[in-house]
Amino acid sequence: MDKCERFNGKTAIVTGGGGNIGRYTALRLAQEGCSVVICDLNEERAPAVADEIRHKGGQAVAIRTDVKDSADVRKSVAQTISRFGQIDILVCCAGGSTREKMCYFCDQTEDVILDNIGVNLFGALFFAHAVCNHMIERKHGRIVFIASVLGTQGQRGTVEYSASKGGVLAMTKALSMELGEFNVTVNAVSPGLVERGSQDVSDRNYIGRNCTADDIANAVAFLASDEASFITGANLTVDGGWGLGVQSGITPGRNNFRVVRERQNDV
Numbered sequence: 001m002d003k004c005e006r007f008n009g010k011t012a013i014v015t016g017g018g019g020n021i022g023r024y025t026a027l028r029l030a031q032e033g034c035s036v037v038i039c040d041l042n043e044e045r046a047p048a049v050a051d052e053i054r055h056k057g058g059q060a061v062a063i064r065t066d067v068k069d070s071a072d073v074r075k076s077v078a079q080t081i082s083r084f085g086q087i088d089i090l091v092c093c094a095g096g097s098t099r100e101k102m103c104y105f106c107d108q109t110e111d112v113i114l115d116n117i118g119v120n121l122f123g124a125l126f127f128a129h130a131v132c133n134h135m136i137e138r139k140h141g142r143i144v145f146i147a148s149v150l151g152t153q154g155q156r157g158t159v160e161y162s163a164s165k166g167g168v169l170a171m172t173k174a175l176s177m178e179l180g181e182f183n184v185t186v187n188a189v190s191p192g193l194v195e196r197g198s199q200d201v202s203d204r205n206y207i208g209r210n211c212t213a214d215d216i217a218n219a220v221a222f223l224a225s226d227e228a229s230f231i232t233g234a235n236l237t238v239d240g241g242w243g244l245g246v247q248s249g250i251t252p253g254r255n256n257f258r259v260v261r262e263r264q265n266d267v
């Protein structure tokens with residue numbers, strides 16, 4: 001593994017490290033010298049990512065963890081400390097939107113609502129709660145939550161998801177105010193739509209290419225690094241400007257651009 005020094009001697013927990021964004025984040029941190037503990041419910045993909053890191057010369061283990069279960073979370077944090085001696089970085093990436101169950105809120109089931117809030121919000125709260133005393137004692141820490149543009153913009157069909165990510169953004173600010181004096185920063189990264197497989201989502205932003213999981217991992221690595229030591233309580237949006245389009249009422253998309261140009265020609 002081609003290592004630079006940025007995270008040498010550091011240990012990170014990456015929740016949801018068996019998934020798309022989590023995997024790229026774990027690989028990126030490990031590539032730059034970090035020991036990585038992948039806490040994920042998936043008992044196949046998470047160990048596979050840890051294997052991939054070790055195969056490339058890095059250090060990684062996977063610990064099966066349900067982020068919705070605070071006892072499980074505490075156990076995984078304790079195991080990480082006993083194995084690596086410290087936790088410098090926490091990246092809370094486990095989550096998702098149960099996309100296949102998207103519907104108007106009036107038709108949504110309680111199970112889906114509880115699941116979204118459980119994984120996305122309680123998962124982040126439980127992990128931050130479990131690591132913060134350790135980070136306070138060490139007077140060092142970086143906490144990065146993966147939120148979403150939908151946590152600020154909202155979207156029809158994902159009320160419970162928006163609520164969970166909005167909660168994550170609020171806790172980012174509040175927790176950053178409590179932990180700053182201990183040299184523990186707390187920030188969020190809000191992706192727009194990240195590519196998955198061969199899906200083309202390049203018309204959902206103003207850059208005109210797909211957002212990759214690596215784009216998100218770059219932002220996380222920056223916020224986890226010493227270079228970001230004076231940044232806290234921030235929400236770093238990584239969406240190619242998509243959220244701006246939502247705010248202005250004109251979402252990016254080739255058809256919309258054409259409409260704008262046609263309107264300009266009319267004037």
Ligand SMILES: NC(=O)c1ccc[n+]([C@@H]2O[C@H](COP(=O)([O-])OP(=O)(O)OC[C@H]3O[C@@H](n4cnc5c(N)ncnc54)[C@H](O)[C@@H]3O)[C@@H](O)[C@H]2O)c1
Pocket residue numbers: 015016017018019020021022039040041042045065066067068092093094095096097119120146147148149190191192193194195
């Ligand atoms: N993909 C996108 O376009 C996008 C956009 C905005 C925000 N996000 C956020 O980024 C994060 C990662 O998304 P992704 O696209 O990589 O998803 P993904 O489905 O590829 O990965 C999510 C991972 O979380 C794990 N997980 C789910 N429930 C868990 C639980 N209870 N305990 C432990 N692990 C659990 C899954 O096993 C999986 O490995 C999520 O929080 C998601 O909401 C994604």
